[in-house]
Amino acid sequence: MLLTIRSLTKSFPGTKALDGVNFDLVAGEVHALLGENGAGKSTLIKCLTGAYRRDAGEIRLDGRAISPGSTSEAQDLGIGTVYQEVNLLANLTVAQNLTFGREPRRFGLVDGRAQKRAAEEMLQGYGLNIDVGRDLGSYSVAIQQIIAIARAVEVSGKVLILDEPTASLDAAEVAMLFDVVRRLRDRGLGIVFVSHFLDQVFALCDRLTVLRNGQHVVTERTDGLDRLALIHHMLGRELEAVETQGHAEGAGVQKPEMLRFDGMGRAGVIEPFDLKVRRGEVIGFAGLLGSGRTESAELLFGLRRARTGSARDTDGPLTIDTPQAAIAAGFGFAPEDRKTEGIVADLSIRENIILALQARRGWARRLPRAEQDRLAAQYIESLDIRTSDAEKPIGELSGGNQQKVVLARWLAMNPRFLILDEPTRGIDVGAHAEILKLIGRLTEDGMSVLIISSELDELVVAADRIIVVRDRRHVRELTGADLTADTILAAIAADDSPDESSGKNPVAIAAADAPKTAKEVR
Amino acid sequence: MMRSLKRVAPQLLTLVVLAALVSWFFPGFLRIELTDGRLVGPVIDILKRGAPVALLAVGMTLVVATGGIDLSVGTVMAITGAVAASALVSGWGVPVALVLAMGAGLAAGFWNGCLVSVLGIQPIVATLILMTAGRGIAQLITEGRILTFTDTGFGFLGSGSLMGIPVPTLLWVSTAVLVALLMRRTALGLLIEAVGVNRRASALAGVNARGLIIVVYMASGLCAALAGIIATADIRGADANNAGLWLELDAILAVVIGGNSLLGGRFSIAAAVLGAMIIQTINTGILLAGFPSEYNLVIKAVLVLAILMIQSPHLASEWALIRLQAERRRTVRGQEGTR
Numbered sequence: 138m139l140l141t142i143r144s145l146t147k148s149f150p151g152t153k154a155l156d157g158v159n160f161d162l163v164a165g166e167v168h169a170l171l172g173e174n175g176a177g178k179s180t181l182i183k184c185l186t187g188a189y190r191r192d193a194g195e196i197r198l199d200g201r202a203i204s205p206g207s208t209s210e211a212q213d214l215g216i217g218t219v220y221q222e223v224n225l226l227a228n229l230t231v232a233q234n235l236t237f238g239r240e241p242r243r244f245g246l247v248d249g250r251a252q253k254r255a256a257e258e259m260l261q262g263y264g265l266n267i268d269v270g271r272d273l274g275s276y277s278v279a280i281q282q283i284i285a286i287a288r289a290v291e292v293s294g295k296v297l298i299l300d301e302p303t304a305s306l307d308a309a310e311v312a313m314l315f316d317v318v319r320r321l322r323d324r325g326l327g328i329v330f331v332s333h334f335l336d337q338v339f340a341l342c343d344r345l346t347v348l349r350n351g352q353h354v355v356t357e358r359t360d361g362l363d364r365l366a367l368i369h370h371m372l373g374r375e376l377e378a379v380e381t382q383g384h385a386e387g388a389g390v391q392k393p394e395m396l397r398f399d400g401m402g403r404a405g406v407i408e409p410f411d412l413k414v415r416r417g418e419v420i421g422f423a424g425l426l427g428s429g430r431t432e433s434a435e436l437l438f439g440l441r442r443a444r445t446g447s448a449r450d451t452d453g454p455l456t457i458d459t460p461q462a463a464i465a466a467g468f469g470f471a472p473e474d475r476k477t478e479g480i481v482a483d484l485s486i487r488e489n490i491i492l493a494l495q496a497r498r499g500w501a502r503r504l505p506r507a508e509q510d511r512l513a514a515q516y517i518e519s520l521d522i523r524t525s526d527a528e529k530p531i532g533e534l535s536g537g538n539q540q541k542v543v544l545a546r547w548l549a550m551n552p553r554f555l556i557l558d559e560p561t562r563g564i565d566v567g568a569h570a571e572i573l574k575l576i577g578r579l580t581e582d583g584m585s586v587l588i589i590s591s592e593l594d595e596l597v598v599a600a601d602r603i604i605v606v607r608d609r610r611h612v613r614e615l616t617g618a619d620l621t622a623d624t625i626l627a628a629i630a631a632d633d634s635p636d637e638s639s640g641k642n643p644v645a646i647a648a649a650d651a652p653k654t655a656k657e658v659r
Numbered sequence: 660m661m662r663s664l665k666r667v668a669p670q671l672l673t674l675v676v677l678a679a680l681v682s683w684f685f686p687g688f689l690r691i692e693l694t695d696g697r698l699v700g701p702v703i704d705i706l707k708r709g710a711p712v713a714l715l716a717v718g719m720t721l722v723v724a725t726g727g728i729d730l731s732v733g734t735v736m737a738i739t740g741a742v743a744a745s746a747l748v749s750g751w752g753v754p755v756a757l758v759l760a761m762g763a764g765l766a767a768g769f770w771n772g773c774l775v776s777v778l779g780i781q782p783i784v785a786t787l788i789l790m791t792a793g794r795g796i797a798q799l800i801t802e803g804r805i806l807t808f809t810d811t812g813f814g815f816l817g818s819g820s821l822m823g824i825p826v827p828t829l830l831w832v833s834t835a836v837l838v839a840l841l842m843r844r845t846a847l848g849l850l851i852e853a854v855g856v857n858r859r860a861s862a863l864a865g866v867n868a869r870g871l872i873i874v875v876y877m878a879s880g881l882c883a884a885l886a887g888i889i890a891t892a893d894i895r896g897a898d899a900n901n902a903g904l905w906l907e908l909d910a911i912l913a914v915v916i917g918g919n920s921l922l923g924g925r926f927s928i929a930a931a932v933l934g935a936m937i938i939q940t941i942n943t944g945i946l947l948a949g950f951p952s953e954y955n956l957v958i959k960a961v962l963v964l965a966i967l968m969i970q971s972p973h974l975a976s977e978w979a980l981i982r983l984q985a986e987r988r989r990t991v992r993g994q995e996g997t998r
């Protein structure tokens with residue numbers, strides 16, 4: 138047994154996050170750790186890596202009792218971790234991040250060249266064509282995540298822990314990551330894999346352990362396990378099926394047009410595109426990370442100023458050059474990067490929920506406290522946000538529950554056009570179904586929703602119309618019978634512009650084609 | 660109410676301990692007498708002398724809550740004092756002098772706020788500009804002299820008293836109460852905290868982060884103007900070189916002793932002004948206790964260090980752990996005892 142955990146217990150004020158949990162990890166296996174949002178997965182991992190101090194229980198590595206007091210201590214013992222939220226330093230270069238704390242030196246100074254070379258070596262086999270001399274922050278969350286993994290693999294020798302590593306990766310990147318993980322497993326590492334994607338769990342993992350409300354429910358081999366049984370273990374109840382919305386031919390056409398964007402664009406960000414939004418319609422943006430999906434949405438919301446184009450609704454032209462203007466026009470935008478753009482960590486759940494509403498009312502008209510409490514209670518209930526109370530700082534919630542609070546912030550605004558960038562990232566199977574149902578209900582009431590998602594199945598279920606974005610252009614619009622995961626994939630992968638060499642394609646495609654070293658591209 | 664009391668409990672406790680400590684060396688410390696219709700005594704003296712730093716701390720708290728810092732407040736005191744004094748010397752009267760001085764404070768804050776929020780300059784650098792250049796401006800206004808005046812109406816603001824209480828004390832207390840009420844009765848407090856914790860997320864939620872940042876620096880400038888007016892009124896003259904000298908550091912210290920994080924976010928004005936009173940108690944206490952003056956700064960540094968160490972969040976978690984372990988040991992022993 139590589140790693141054994143016995144009756145691990147950890148409490149936070151008001152919550153018992155872990156209650157006598159047992160967990161075993163064998164060398165050479167990928168072991169999934171599953172459970173609802175707030176079940177205690179991240180807490181278990183943080184106790185293991187010394188980020189939290191456990192209240193009680195025992196951890197043994199190779200039969201020796203260990204008690205790491207910090208993550209670096211855990212690394213020295215051979216336990217490497219990639220956390221749910223990327224926690225590298227965005228303002229350092231990729232190379233500096235990769236070699237942080239172990240920089241190659243010459244004459245006592247950091248040797249920049251050797252550092253770059255080391256970083257490039259570390260990234261080999263991950264198929265990233267990136268310039269390691271650029272700031273980490275200039276790359277997408279997905280690439281940052283892969284870099285974090287590369288770093289953790291490098292520093293850890295025995296145990297590698299991945300807390301929702303694939304939440305922000307697209308299919309090609311996931312496949313690539315799985316190859317890496319399998320290789321590491323075959324090298325004899327014990328790998329803990331946390332994910333809400335059950336398909337991935339079945340594809341990758343040898344065994345799985347389910348937690349519920351901080352307690353160990355079951356540990357089983359993955360092959361032969363029934364999917365529904367697994368969901369039952371996780372939720373403690375059956376999952377209600379989400380009925381797919383009717384994509385009847387032309388169903389959306391009858392709905393009246395509400396908003397219209399013409400020729401919205403900005404050089405170097407996204408080529409000019411048109412977008413019509415009908416009342417009560419769900420539009421999907423599909424495409425690889427970095428294809429321009431998020432950038433399109435940022436233009437629509439005024440987060441980036443469009444250089445060309447105009448917006449109008451049925452009453453006339455709209456000027457949308459700042460988020461405030463967009464909100465005044467009845468737009469909402471739940472961003473992709475929850476940690477830096479979504480949550481206001483030190484503020485309470487209540488304050489996070491009412492923030493946008495309060496900003497719209499202006500500083501002088503404070504939302505009465507009773508009304509704030511009512512809204513908070515309402516959304517905690519309807520989105521099933523797992524918390525001991527509404528006054529808890531949002532930073533102390535589990536990742537999926539933070540996401541729900543950000544959603545609640547916009548739902549409380551009751552916008553007419555809501556943009557959701559990866560709305561279900563990190564959300565468990567039960568809540569995932571709930572949110573898709575909720576989107577359905579909202580559109581019935583006349584709200585229009587734009588969903589950006591890497592999960593094609595989710596788009597297919599939710600959207601009436603899907604726009605495929607590729608190479609910073611809107612390339613196709615799919616409706617009716619074309620709304621299947623396969624047609625979307627084909628549209629994403631198609632190469633219909635002959636003058637383009639594959640080298641110009643986004644990273645992930647290049648990676649899927651053939652791993653190139655960064656040098657070849659430059 | 661209970662929550663705000665709990666928030667300022669460490670600062671109140673510190674004050675009590677300090678008072679006890681000073682009384683040990685100087686038994687008459689807590690005595691207050693009524694002479695000529697005025698309250699007098701060391702405590703009253705502290706409440707009066709602490710006024711400039713307390714006022715600066717009010718504005719500084721707001722700036723710090725947005726994750727910024729305002730190094731220019733001491734200099735702004737000198738500028739506004741000079742403006743008020745020269746208005747009085749020119750015979751424009753007290754109301755005009757007050758309006759001009761406060762206008763100068765607001766303008767200084769507007770300048771700082773624009774540098775920080777529009778141009779995106781680091782607050783420490785942005786306010787350093789005015790901190791260094793501002794004394795020069797004040798000297799230009801006073802033409803390099805110490806500008807004295809005899810206006811008793813204006814002097815009343817620095818050394819007068821109302822209902823026995825020194826006017827500076829009334830001014831800082833009412834400013835603190837007003838600003839605290841404004842922050843908590845409106846949504847300003849929440850919005851400022853949100854910007855301080857995560858400016859990008861707040862802006863995305865529609866909070867006017869740029870405007871709020873300018874407003875807090877203007878508030879800081881206005882507080883500095885009030886402090887400058889009091890200091891000038893007290894000595895009936897404007898000293899461009901020495902007015903408010905180094906007081907920005909005391910103000911920052913007061914904010915920190917008040918348990919406000921320099922990284923921004925949650926803030927308490929009450930705790931910050933208590934922090935200012937703690938600093939003034941130390942200053943006055945050292946003198947009263949009769950230590951040779953060359954020890955003053957060292958003793959002050961030691962006391963401040965002790966206060967900050969007791970409040971340190973790192974130590975707090977260590978304390979909690981030690982207590983938890985002790986408790987567990989006790990319960991284990993208890994269980995063994997029953998067996």
Ligand SMILES: Nc1ncnc2c1ncn2[C@@H]1O[C@H](COP(=O)(O)OP(=O)(O)OP(=O)(O)O)[C@@H](O)[C@H]1O
Pocket residue numbers: 149150152153154172173174175176177178179180181221523524532533534535536537538563565
């Ligand atoms: N720092 C903290 N302070 C207080 N409570 C916390 C803290 N961290 C986690 N919790 C609580 O502990 C419980 C377990 O959280 P944890 O992050 O382990 O969940 P999780 O299983 O990782 O969920 P998710 O799938 O949403 O990431 C939650 O109820 C959470 O609110």
Ligand SMILES: [Mg+2]
Pocket residue numbers: 178179180221300535536537
């Ligand atoms: Mg988690």
